Amino acid sequence: MVLEAPGLRLREEHRALPACTGAHVLIRVHACGVCRTDLHLQDGELPAASYPRVPGHQAVGEVVARGPAAVLPVGAWVGAAWLAHSCGTCRFCRSGQENLCDAARFHGCHVDGGFATHMLADSRYCIALDRALGAAAATPLLCAGLIGYRTLRMAGEAHAIGIYGFGSAAHLVTQLARHEGRRILAFTTPGDTAAQGFARELGAAWAGGSDEPAPEPLDAALIFAPVGALVPKALGDVRKGGTVVCGGIHMSDIPAFPYAALWGERQLRSVANLTREDGVAFMQAAARAGLTARVSTYPLGRANDALDDLRAGRINGTAVLLCETRAGG
Numbered sequence: 215m216v217l218e219a220p221g222l223r224l225r226e227e228h229r230a231l232p233a234c235t236g237a238h239v240l241i242r243v244h245a246c247g248v249c250r251t252d253l254h255l256q257d258g259e260l261p262a263a264s265y266p267r268v269p270g271h272q273a274v275g276e277v278v279a280r281g282p283a284a285v286l287p288v289g290a291w292v293g294a295a296w297l298a299h300s301c302g303t304c305r306f307c308r309s310g311q312e313n314l315c316d317a318a319r320f321h322g323c324h325v326d327g328g329f330a331t332h333m334l335a336d337s338r339y340c341i342a343l344d345r346a347l348g349a350a351a352a353t354p355l356l357c358a359g360l361i362g363y364r365t366l367r368m369a370g371e372a373h374a375i376g377i378y379g380f381g382s383a384a385h386l387v388t389q390l391a392r393h394e395g396r397r398i399l400a401f402t403t404p405g406d407t408a409a410q411g412f413a414r415e416l417g418a419a420w421a422g423g424s425d426e427p428a429p430e431p432l433d434a435a436l437i438f439a440p441v442g443a444l445v446p447k448a449l450g451d452v453r454k455g456g457t458v459v460c461g462g463i464h465m466s467d468i469p470a471f472p473y474a475a476l477w478g479e480r481q482l483r484s485v486a487n488l489t490r491e492d493g494v495a496f497m498q499a500a501a502r503a504g505l506t507a508r509v510s511t512y513p514l515g516r517a518n519d520a521l522d523d524l525r526a527g528r529i530n531g532t533a534v535l536l537c538e539t540r541a542g543g
């Protein structure tokens with residue numbers, strides 16, 4: 215399923231299978247998760263993206279062919295996440311911050327991703343997965359889970375944590391944080407009682423609208439909704455010395471706010487992309503916590519419906535494309 219240019223809908227296209235060169239492998243994609251970043255791609259909000267592009271950076275499948283330098287065998291069960299390549303030599307790559315590499319390339323942004331029956335991926339950037347997780351249920355771990363994990367780590371030892379925007383990342387972070395004994399307060403779109411109920415079901419101590427004040431001082435706030443106005447709101451909800459972490463790749467402009475909102479050694483920071491080390495650490499943490507992803511599945515040919523449902527907030531958990539079933543309208 216191809217996005218020809220920003221603003222368009224995806225279009226089905228038939229291509230010959232690509233040859234594997236270098237360290238690349240060909241993955242037969244079983245399932246690929248749909249992410250808010252795919253909406254940003256469709257809306258032309260990712261400055262680095264090039265078109266036409268096959269979206270998808272939460273792909274799970276089996277290696278069916280390999281280049282001569284590939285580090286994975288045929289038959290390996292893997293995930294292809296956002297990071298497709300990094301330079302390996304810059305100051306960031308050399309210091310464990312390959313997520314910040316200026317030459318980094320991302321699946322479904324610079325190179326084609328997993329909204330397809332097959333995709334090419336550099337074997338050195340694939341994430342080994344436990345086949346027992348199942349294909350569809352494993353896809354959300356590759357972005358929502360991983361970014362959520364990195365965002366949670368940025369909150370340090372925070373106990374009472376507010377989560378702003380209760381979608382795919384939030385529903386996995388909540389389970390992880392609960393497993394670590396932390397307290398979760400969920401802020402959703404005002405009036406979204408379905409999302410609030412979902413948050414409580416997953417163990418949130420409180421759930422309400424993002425227009426409501428926090429019922430208690432927060433140690434940290436994790437913002438997953440792409441809404442800049444939530445930044446001053448969250449700063450107002452955290453205690454002195456607390457941290458506000460922005461977990462999304464794109465956000466509307468942050469309105470001006472008084473310095474007093476940041477005063478008291480509050481911290482404001484973002485999370486950008488992910489490293490392969492995050493992948494290994496998170497998959498272990500996910501297994502320990504027994505994370506279960508809630509998914510709504512669509513056949514690959516209905517990718518546009520999945521994007522529409524995500525945009526309209528009609529999905530609790532994660533939308534997932536089943537890439538082995540092409541039919542469906």
Ligand SMILES: [Zn+2]
Nearest residue numbers: 249251357358
């Ligand atoms: Zn994503």
Ligand SMILES: [Zn+2]
Nearest residue numbers: 301304307315
């Ligand atoms: Zn680099």
